[in-house]
Amino acid sequence: MRVAYENRFAEIEPLLAKVEKPSRYLNHEWGIRSHADADYRACLIYPDTYEVGLPNQGIAILYAALNRAAGISCERGYIPWVDMADAMRAAHVPLLSLEGAAPVASFDIVGFHIPHEMAATNFLEGLDLAGIPLMAEDRGEDDPIVVAGGPSVYNPEPYAAFFDALLIGEGEESIVEVCERHRELRDAGASRAEILRGLAEVPGTYVPSLYEVSHEELCTRWGYTVPKPGSGAPEVVYKRVATNFGETDPLSQSIVPYTELVHDRLSVEVLRGCARGCRFCQAGITYRPVRERSADQVVSSVVQGLARTGYDEVSLTSLSTTDHSACKEILSRLNRRLEGTGISVSVPSQRLDAFGVEMALAVAGEKKGGLTFAPEAGSQRLRDIINKNVTEEDLERAVRAGFEAGWHRVKLYFMMGLPGETDEDIVAIAELADRVLEIGREVLPKGQRGGLSVSVSVAVFIPKAWTPFQWCAQLDDDEVRRRQQLLIHSVRNKQVRVHYHDAATSLIEAVLSRGGRDLAPVIMGAWRRGQRFDAWTEHFDLARWEEAARACGIDLREVAHETFPLEARLPWEHTSPGVSRGFLEREWRRSLEGKTTADCTRESCTGCGVCPTLDAQNELMGVRV
Secondary structure (H helix, E strand, O other), X not given: OOOOOOOOHHHHXXXXXXXXXXXXXXXXXXXXXXXXXXXXXXXXEXXXXXXXXXXXXXXXXXXXXXXXXXXXXXXXXXXXXXXXXXXHHHHOOOOEOOOOOOEHHHOOEEEEEOOOHHHHHHHHHHHHHHOOOOOHHHOOOOOOEEEEEOOOOOOOHHHHHHOXXXXXXXXXXXXXXXXXXXXXXHHXXXXXXXXXXXXXXXXXXXXXXXXXEEOOOOEOOOOEEEEOOOOOOOOOEXXXXXXXXXXXXXXXXXXXXXXXOOOOOEEEEOEEOOOOOOOOOOHHHHOOOOEEXXXXXXXXXXXXXXXXXXXOEEEEXXXXXXHOOXXXXXXXXXXXXXXXXXXEEEOOOOOOOHHHHHHHHHHHOOOOOOEEEEEEOOOXXXXXXXXXXOOHHHHHHHHHHHHHOOOOEEEEEEEEOOOOOOHHHHHXXXXXXXXXXXXXXXXXXXXXXXXXXXXEEEEEOOOOOOOOOOOOOOOOHHHHHHHHHHHHHHOOOOOEEEEEOOHHHHHHHHHHHHOOHHHHXXXXXXXXXXXXXXXXXXXXXXXXXXXXXHHOOOOHHHHHOOOOOXXXXXXXXXXXXXXXXXXXXXXXXXHHOOOOOXXXXXXXXXXXXXXXXXXXXXXOOOOOO
């Protein structure tokens, strides 16, 4: 029997005094968009706490799109922190939506965001709290349709068993089409199986139950996924690209929270996509093509959004904001409009050139916190392998310009374990950081050098689907730790601080990035052993994951450290961001030769295949510098 849609806040209210941050669970924020009179209801769930999930721009875009659609109401949900989740289970209170405090199981469709692989156990936590069967195959006619989408859906196989459908690519149009198709079939009295077959007809929608795993051709241990005979499902589900991106609403954010968020500011999406072509970067492939908003649209949206929300800071978001061809114009106009208001503008990171520092200066004014650059590798040889088209001279010019402009702190991002990396490359990270510090000492007056600092943050390379490095192995975690110690001991100056990612969490992320359907029982086993909020250091326990994997006959390190044959069919190739396999193979071979590939928004087409495959193209507002 279908769970009734009704406000049950009275059941959760007595628990609020007993838990940390009760404001996470309060409804009636300013700016909600759901409608009480709609006959079709959707609930979008971010698989983390409220303060982490509310700022997410992807959820905000889909929330706004669904609530604009006729007859559809969309509400939000988040995963309760462990204290509230335990209290809810003890009190037999199910997971409720935020706006209407209605059981999540009472909605027609429930959508989970997939921001990263480490959210996997929280999908199960949310489904279990909601009282929805964890496995899609166990859901009955009265259960909601459970879908997922987001930036980490490009290898959906490890968690495909938990979802009825996965939306591949940009969702602002496809989520509405999926809901409208579901409503049409629901109203016609279609069975659950008929509904799922109907959803598979919506472009960009992958329905796992219509596919099976084959090992007939050369492949990895995970096999490859093909449509079941007679299913009618497409052999490859290509990602959706929002049509007329420049005409979409850049101001998706409308809700003003009661509590402080992790990113507590107005966010305006100024462009989508990046064509710089870093060979380790999944987003650089999966967000193509590049599309810019006009300066007029960005400026007017910022002004409207600040008036609507009351924030005192706005972030111009994208993968590469300072690449926008009108970036300088946008920042100049915003500075003039916001002069004297105390409102600040920020961009996510700075380009590794003098222009990047110039743009940082344009947004910082007198508030010079710190400059952030991402050389990614310490040596030029390795930067060429990964196609990071910057030189040490670029970095030196940029940081010198930054110090001369008044900055005292610089943060540098690197990766460890990249294909072709040697100990010399690790030592080169330390030497580069020391050189940045020396430049600061040269430039800054003696009395200001006490505040000088250089911070180095080193992530572990994780081979990702649909990148030129998708065939590569992850570095053994013991070797990661050895290289981390080598880096620490290679830094000569105490004013250079080194931070690095935990090798254990990187191991799990690599496993989930490159595995297949056989990993679903491992995820389930880890969750049943108590794993949730794996992205939070204090809650991650590798031993539970290892125990769950052993119970399934899987060695996690074998999975992460395996090199895939270049000619093998891969577990994720039935869903595609539109890039051609030939382009990825060519880029892999160029990396072996240390050859770089240019950015197609600045030079000619590189032949990645995305534009012709998806019938899309780069859309620039001007010439990029």
